[in-house]
Amino acid sequence: MNSLIVSGLSKAYKQYASRWARLAEWVMPGRKVHHHLHWVLQDVSFTLKPGEAMGVVGINGAGKSTLLKMIAGTIQPTLGEIRVNGRLAALLELGMGFHPDFTGRENAMMAGQLLGHTSKEMRQVIPEILEFAEIGEYIDQPVRVYSSGMQMRLAFSVATAFRPDVLVVDEALSVGDAYFQHKSFERIRQYRALGTTLLIVSHDKAAIQSICDRAILINGGHLVHEGKPEDVMNYYNALLADKGRHEIEFNQASSGQTQVISGTGGASLERVRLLNSERQAVEVIGVGQAVELEVKVRINQDLPELVMGYLVKDRLGQDIFGTNTHHLNQTLYNLSKGEELTYTIKFPANLGVGSYSVAIALHSTGNHIANNYEWRELAVIFSVMNMQYPEFLGSSWLNPVLQITR
């Protein structure tokens, strides 16, 4: 018995040339069609068993939310079918449609009733909801004074007050603080163990990888990849990297002011990858793992000298570590057009848990102010997870050797 079957699901929005065209279609005799269909999701199929968890990833506008809304039932599919066995609860966007002027308690009651619970059932679980949401005395204040985190906590608590057979979560959890995220994932895990099927949209790689058995990648309205979360995440990152490149190209074309000498394109980045010790491209690495940054460069015109610099940044864009081949005394001289070269930088990933990006710059001489051949932000994005070391805080692993004398 499957708990969720989605087959051939497609969604198209009707687009009319004008409001009048719609009116004409409604009232004019004859079945003349005045709209054209704008497909946002096409032919998506998958099946989930009880207790299974699937992540949905994809860039903004790929159609993830549309998919979830159809499954949750707030919008109707144009084609295809959704079969849900049991009760479905959905957390779409923030706040479950809370009314800003009602108190948290009233909104919790209303949201519960909207999910089809009776007033009696709701009165029984309200104390539990309040306890889980940890809203405190704010519960009798109007929701308009709540922070977005508080709204999200309340919404999550209400949606999961009763164990649903299928739980659909659309990025809502990313709003909460780490403590609540932890708590809500714990509840989701418990429910899963009891047979709840989970469908979750998230940009949080770690979340997808830690909680999901499977993942699907939606791109341009199509299901383009389905498989293990790791594989799908890698595929997704490839897509992201592709997108990043376009943006960079655009930047170079438009911001001539700051990079006067750049845009010569004297050298260009062919490929940037993060490799593990088996020389396989990776997106998620462990703290302290030995990795290699591989940078493939093509020389587009004869260059007197070339320096490659890289900079690792955390997810807030703060510099973690950066250097270049000039400082490492390996500046290359007299490069000729058409040449291809590969830099490999080996280093142990002594980084704290989190998401990081690497920016790469190709230039002459030791500082950027001189010829800047190509400079690319977000050339590689990777996450660090702690797999073997004791728990620690911060952005670096400063290998502690503990000794206690007493």
Added chain:
Amino acid sequence: MKLINSVWKYRGFIVGSVKRDFQFKYQNSLLGILWIILQPLSMILVYTLIFSQLMHAKFPGSTSSMTYSIYLCSGILAWGLFSEITTRSTNTFIDNANILKKITFPRICLPIIVLLNAGLNFFIIFGLFTIFLLVSGNFPGISYLAVIPLLIILASFAIGLGISFGVLNVFFRDFGQFFSIFLQLWFWLTPIVYLKSILPDWVQTWIAYNPMEPLISCFQQVIAGQVWPNWATLLYPLSIAVIACSIAAILFSRHIGDMMDEL
């Protein structure tokens, strides 16, 4: 049947919403529930002061000086119910876009909530009005029961019209704007403040096409005239109400899917 079933399942939400709407409207005000009465009362006072002298002579065989006020009240209260249901259901889908987009529930609950809410307000004020009639010795007696079928016809017409406009309003916001203007004209095209008999003959023939005219007129007959209404005249508003409800059902079921895309 399935619809009734699912609505029943969501009775908690419906009842809760009616309660909350009611509380919300009055909880932040000093006078609270008094406003339900003050609003139509002020209207009635204004009309009484302005029109009673003009109209008084026109009431044949009127003995009570209050006859015009009672005539006015019966019409205005009935019209108030009609206008509240239609206006609010015209906007209910747009106003509740927030929850419609996030939670699945039988969409028909929204107009039902509007209907119940308007009904609640009406019963409070109409109950007070009835008490006033009893105390002042103007209670019509057994024929008062005729109010029940009258209300049913009025409410079905109102909700049919309201849902139709509510659905259309999602796609073409013009309908909401249009309806609020139209409702004002309609009020004056219905003999509520004035008597039908003061109109010229040619206007009277035209006004017969207004389905609200026989309805309101029956209310006035029952309460101010203290007689049983002329049942035959209700056939026309009844059939219009049935048509309105059928159109509402067709529009609602056919466009509910697209509606969510438009909100």
